[in-house]
Amino acid sequence: MSASLPDNAAIGVFILFFVATIVLGSTVRFWRPLLNRRKATTHHSQGEEWGLGGREFGAWVTWFLVGGDFYTAYTVIAVPALVYSTGGFGFFALPYTIIVYPFIFAVMPKLWTIARDGGHATAADIVRARFGSRTLELAVAISGLVAVLPYIALQLIGIRTVVEALGYTGMLPLLFAFVSLAAYTWLGGLHAPALTAFIKDVMIYIAVLAAVIIVPIHLGGYGAMFHAATEHLPAIPGGRIVSQDQTVPYATLALSSAFAAFLYPHTLTGILAAKSADTIRQNAVFLPIYTIVLGLIALLGLMAHAAGIVTTSSSQVVPQLFLAIFPSWFAGFCFAAIAVGALVPASVMAIGAANLIMHNILPRHSESVTGSRLAGLGVKVGALGCVVFLNAKFAIDLQLLGGVIILQTFPALIMGLLPLRLSAPALIGGWASGSLFGLGLCWLDGLKPVHPIAFGGFSASVSTGLLALGVNIMVTMVLGSVIRLALGASPSTLQPRQNMRRQG
Amino acid sequence: MKKTILLLLPFAGLLWVPLYNRHDPVLLGFPFFYWYQLAWVPVTSVLIWMAWKVDKQS
Numbered sequence: 001m002s003a004s005l006p007d008n009a010a011i012g013v014f015i016l017f018f019v020a021t022i023v024l025g026s027t028v029r030f031w032r033p034l035l036n037r038r039k040a041t042t043h044h045s046q047g048e049e050w051g052l053g054g055r056e057f058g059a060w061v062t063w064f065l066v067g068g069d070f071y072t073a074y075t076v077i078a079v080p081a082l083v084y085s086t087g088g089f090g091f092f093a094l095p096y097t098i099i100v101y102p103f104i105f106a107v108m109p110k111l112w113t114i115a116r117d118g119g120h121a122t123a124a125d126i127v128r129a130r131f132g133s134r135t136l137e138l139a140v141a142i143s144g145l146v147a148v149l150p151y152i153a154l155q156l157i158g159i160r161t162v163v164e165a166l167g168y169t170g171m172l173p174l175l176f177a178f179v180s181l182a183a184y185t186w187l188g189g190l191h192a193p194a195l196t197a198f199i200k201d202v203m204i205y206i207a208v209l210a211a212v213i214i215v216p217i218h219l220g221g222y223g224a225m226f227h228a229a230t231e232h233l234p235a236i237p238g239g240r241i242v243s244q245d246q247t248v249p250y251a252t253l254a255l256s257s258a259f260a261a262f263l264y265p266h267t268l269t270g271i272l273a274a275k276s277a278d279t280i281r282q283n284a285v286f287l288p289i290y291t292i293v294l295g296l297i298a299l300l301g302l303m304a305h306a307a308g309i310v311t312t313s314s315s316q317v318v319p320q321l322f323l324a325i326f327p328s329w330f331a332g333f334c335f336a337a338i339a340v341g342a343l344v345p346a347s348v349m350a351i352g353a354a355n356l357i358m359h360n361i362l363p364r365h366s367e368s369v370t371g372s373r374l375a376g377l378g379v380k381v382g383a384l385g386c387v388v389f390l391n392a393k394f395a396i397d398l399q400l401l402g403g404v405i406i407l408q409t410f411p412a413l414i415m416g417l418l419p420l421r422l423s424a425p426a427l428i429g430g431w432a433s434g435s436l437f438g439l440g441l442c443w444l445d446g447l448k449p450v451h452p453i454a455f456g457g458f459s460a461s462v463s464t465g466l467l468a469l470g471v472n473i474m475v476t477m478v479l480g481s482v483i484r485l486a487l488g489a490s491p492s493t494l495q496p497r498q499n500m501r502r503q504g
Numbered sequence: 505m506k507k508t509i510l511l512l513l514p515f516a517g518l519l520w521v522p523l524y525n526r527h528d529p530v531l532l533g534f535p536f537f538y539w540y541q542l543a544w545v546p547v548t549s550v551l552i553w554m555a556w557k558v559d560k561q562s
Contacts, residue, residue, distance in 0.1 A: 094541045095518035098548050102511035105552050222533030239527045241537035247521035255519060285553045291545045295538075 010323075010332030011166050017336035018180070021199055021343065025184045025192035057273050059282050061194050066270040066283060067290045068197030069349065070097075070261065073158025073342035074151075074399055075294055076204065081314035083301025087233040088241035089250060091298055096254040097291045100261050105284035108262065109277035110417050122352075123268055124360035127412045133424035139431050140409045141360035144265040145379070147402035148353045151264065152379065153386035154399055155346035156181070157315065160387070162335035165319035177342075178384050185347040185380070186373050190273065193347045200344045203337035205293065207322075210334075212296045215303045215325055228306035248460035249450045253400075256465040259410055260403040265352030266345065346380075353379040400449040404438040404465040411469075411476050426480035434472025438464055510555040514548045 057065060075093075083090035111126065120126045123144060128137035156177045163173035184192055219225045236243050242250055261267060274280050304321045311320055318338070322331045354376035362371075412427045441451050441464045450461040517523070524540040531539045 088537055091538070091541065095544070098541075098544050099514050099518055101548060101552055102514055102555075105555060106511055216533075223530065224533075226533060226535055226538075240525050241527060241535060242521070242525055247525060251519040251521050255515075281556050281559070285549055285556060288545045288549045288552075292542065295542050295545070299538075 007328050010328040010335070013329045013332035014162070014166060014336045014339070017203065017333060018339050018343075021196050021336075021340045022180050022184050024199070025196040025343075025347075026187040057194060057279075058275050059279050062270065062274045062279050063283050063286060064197040064201060065194045065273065065348070066267065067287055068193065068200055069266050069270050069345040070287075071290050071294060071341075072151075072345040073155050073161075073338060076297055076338050076341055077158045077161055077315055077318055078154065078399070079294070079298045080301035080304070080318050083298050084304050084317045085301075085314050087229075087236075087302075089246050090301060091295075092250045092254045093257075093298060094291065094295050095251075096257040096261070097294055098288060099254065100258040101284045101288055103258060104262055104271075104287075105281055107414055107417065108271050108284075109280050111268075111413070112271060112274060112277050112280055114417075115272050121269075121272065122265060122355050122359050123263065123409060123413050124356060127409075127416065128360070130416050131412070131422070131424040131427065133428070136412060136424045136428050136431075137360050139428060140412055141356045143405050143409050143431070143435070144263075144356050145353055145361070147406035148265050148349050149379065149382050150386050150402045151266070151399055152346050152349045152353075152383035155342035155349070156383055156387050158342035159339045161315045162319055162338050165316065165323065165335060166332070174384070174387060177339075178380065181343055181346050181350070182377055182380055184343060185350050185376055188347070189369075190269070190348065190351050193344045193351075194273075196340070197344050200337070200340045203333070204341050207334040207337045208293055208296050208300075210326070210330070211300060211303070211322070215300075215307065215321070218325055219303070219306045225303060225306045229302035232305040245460065248462060252463035252466050253449060256407060256463040256469070257400075257403060259414075259469070260407045260465065263406045263409050263413060264349075264402075265356055266349035267352075269348060269352040269355065346383075350376040350379050350383075400465075401442060401447065403449075404442060404468055405435060407465040407469050408434040408438065408472050411473055415473075415476075421480070421484070422476065423480055423483055426476045426483055429479045430472040430474075430476030433475045434468045437471045438468025441467065507555045507558045510551045510558070513551055514544060517547075518544055 079090060079093050082093075114120070114126055114130075118126070118129050120129060122141070124137045124141035127140045128134065156174065159177035159180070160173040163176055216222050216225050219228060262271065271280060274283075300318050300321060304317045307321055307324055309317060309320045309324060311317060319331075319335065322334045326334065351372075354372045357375040357379070358372050408431050411422070411430055416422060416427075442448070445451055445464070449464060451464045451467055452459065452461045453467070454460075518541065524537055526537060527535045529536055534542075
């Protein structure tokens with residue numbers, strides 16, 4: 001079945017909605033005072049205002065902001081693409097985005113409290129204050145930066161995908177994506193994505209609800225849809241949905257993605273910008289609503305099979321499906337929803353990364369809003385480089401690679417909350433071995449997210465990130481014990497320093 | 505303790521894949537594999553909410 005070609009109606013509607021969002025976000029500092037009668041905040045530095053929204057977001061804004069930068073173009077483009085190519089296996093994103101919430105509930109309010117008390121804006125700030133180590137701070141900051149680059153690249157690919165689906169090819173769509181993102185972030189700061197995240201969500205909800213209602217009507221119900229999709233996917237014996245040897249990868253990828261999700265600078269930015277620890281707990285209760293939408297979006301990958309979409313470029317699955325089943329003006333609206341859905345999180349990511357550069361990587365006393373903006377721009381240029389120079393056939397692989405890297409900050413940031421006596425040198429050793437091991441495995445396996453292991457009678461493929469984290473934790477523990485023995489366990493040198501506040 | 509169990513239940517229910525790696529029973533056209541996982545979304549919300557209540561009591 002050939003998809004109907006997009007026409008002027010589709011392009012017109014796309015431009016209308018996309019440009020309106022950019023303008024609204026970029027001009028946020030002019031119209032925000034109108035909504036907000038309260039005197040503009042005076043007790044925050046301008047940098048904290050640009051980078052953390054003044055740490056004043058309540059339950060609603062946090063819900064949209066955290067959900068808005070957690071569910072991205074990755075969700076709308078890459079998850080259905082993976083489901084389209086692999087069937088039920090691609091659904092590992094569903095358990096992942098469920099188990100992440102108990103984790104957030106248990107861990108993040110503690111991190112928020114530490115960050116508020118110490119005036120920290122990034123993961124690396126928190127780690128430096130707790131362990132008093134500049135090297136560990138750099139390790140965490142660089143991991144965050146390296147991990148978030150491909151993630152931003154993924155968002156640029158998302159915008160490019162829909163612009164391409166509108167019939168434009170070559171470098172133009174990518175340039176368009178880049179320039180709009182740069183302008184939006186430069187001018188609006190964190191307030192831009194916070195206040196336009198709701199536009200993104202409403203648009204995505206409309207598009208997804210229309211799809212999950214209209215497509216099955218076209219195809220004769222969900223039963224018929226699942227049945228038709230199965231015929232196009234590799235057969236799996238015994239009435240199963242994923243094959244026996246895929247169950248361990250399914251579970252371990254879900255687990256490692258869940259642990260990694262809120263270590264990223266952008267997701268953590270959303271958490272740290274909350275008003276109180278209880279705002280975060282409340283959000284852990286209500287954020288799973290997004291996961292329902294994610295499940296429905298993932299189904300689009302199966303619907304595309306049922307609707308007879310045949311494409312070798314799996315990123316085009318969702319745009320092609322929309323063009324095939326919707327009138328063209330509505331397809332244009334859905335494309336705008338996807339583009340805005342990439343813009344909002346990409347902006348938060350660039351800000352999170354800029355915070356890392358300004359606070360943690362550059363030497364002290366270099367902070368300024370212009371500096372942060374320039375850093376954010378540099379990050380986006382880096383992401384552009386990722387898109388241009390890396391093979392992005394499976395956009396999701398880029399994100400999984402970033403996941404391996406960011407997961408190595410887990411011991412320093414999360415296990416640092418436990419009453420364990422971890423020391424900075426041990427954590428640095430663990431981080432270095434975990435990162436090297438994980439990246440080495442990815443390299444040897446040809447950028448695959450799982451690695452086959454076997455011991456005893458057990459053999460299965462396990463998430464590479466989780467294996468690397470295992471190595472990391474082991475090295476941290478062993479090194480920690482060795483150092484303790486060597487130093488004769490003097491508590492004064494090994495106690496985490498909790499009261500070291502940031503200067504300047 | 506009670507709180508920890510509430511928060512660990514979703515991990516147990518979702519990471520043991522053979523538990524739900526089945527086509528039947530079908531619900532509203534959805535194979536078991538899909539609706540079982542979707543059903544964990546509201547269940548997890550409720551579990552976290554209960555953990556929140558436990559937190560507030562103590």
